Amino acid sequence: MDALKQKLVAQAQAEGFDLARICRPWDVPQVPDRLETFLREGRHGQMGWLAERSHWRSDPSALWPEARSVIMLGESYTPEHDPLAVLKRPREGAISVYAQNKDYHDLVKKRLKRLARWLIAETSGATEVKVFVDTAPVPEKPLGAAAGLGWQGKHTNLVSRDLGSWFFIGSIFTTLEIDVDAGEVDHCGSCRACLDICPTGAFPAPYQLDARRCISYLTIEHHGPVAPELRALLGNRIYGCDDCLAVCPWNKFAQEAREVRYHARADLLGPPLAELAELDDTSFRAKFSGSPIKRIGIARFLRNVLYAIGNSGDAGLIPAAERHCDAGDPTVADAARWAVQRLKNVENRMDRFQDPA
Secondary structure: OHHHHHHHHHHHHHHOOOEEEEEOOOOOOOHHHHHHHHHHOOOOOOOHHHHHOHHHHHOHHHOOOOOOEEEEEEEEOEOOOOOOHHHHOOOEOEEOHHHOOOOHHHHHHHHHHHHHHHHHHHOOOOOOEEEEOOOOOOOHHHHHHHHOOOEEOOOOOEEEOOOEOOEEEEEEEEOOOOOOOOOOOOOOOOOOHHHHHOOOOOOOEOOEOOHHHOHHHHHHHOOOOOOHHHHHHHOOEEEOOOHHHHOOHHHHHOOEOOOHHHOOOHHHOOOEHHHHOOOOHHHHHHHOOOOHHHHHHHHHHHHHHHHHHHHOOOHHHHHHHHOOOOOOOHHHHHHHHHHHHHHHHHHHHHHHHHOOO
């Protein structure tokens, strides 16, 4: 099997993956306790599917009992630019690096399927396979750590000594017995950069996440209004948040993404909020065709844009928000009124400063 594994790793790299490691489906003994605590504390927020499918996430071998090995793949999407720079430009929208071009689900899954077909052919059909990328109840990060892709850092994301924090994960479950790799150990040490930079304090403790305060969750998964006390903390982040990933010291070893379709589109590197506020459903779908942003829909996207406008401190954006104050969607209308009031307060303070009489 050593020869097959060597060929498998080489083929994975030929398909575009940067890392390929092997573990067993049952090599994640710490998952049940961590997941139980996460769910018991209600830290999953509105993501009810995490609770509904917790038995599979707790024990990935239950997802497909016939599986004997899991091929864990990592693919870099390291940005060419500083993802935190846009936060200093409050009139522009900050979009998470992974969403600045094509949807990784589609790209990674195609690679996984090609590699899986290669494995079936290489073994003359002597194996069955299933591929997963982020959309099934698979504990990909613990499996990735067990296989040696990296370790779960204090921000709970996987960190690699080779790729830093910027890489996608995919998995192929197979009925083949393939020699496993050693799991990765924790290399975070005393560093807490990812914890300290979080704008909303989403980490109750190292290695613990409360999704209800996570900006990625709030801007993508959470539907309805965001709690008033959290809106100002969103800043100009309109889809996801990269703060905890971007400050990881291990990123100095990261290699730039080979896949050009992960490189940022120019129009998504800080798009003007005023222009985004003008989008309707048709133009939204056209602009974000093939992008993961399209998944959240126009209403949730406008909600995020309007919160960002309210946080911009620029009273010149009041008209961009006012046009949505009577929107048919109550969450959008609420976000617009919040933004207008917040900017008018800024305007009033400026007036008093300029005319103390």
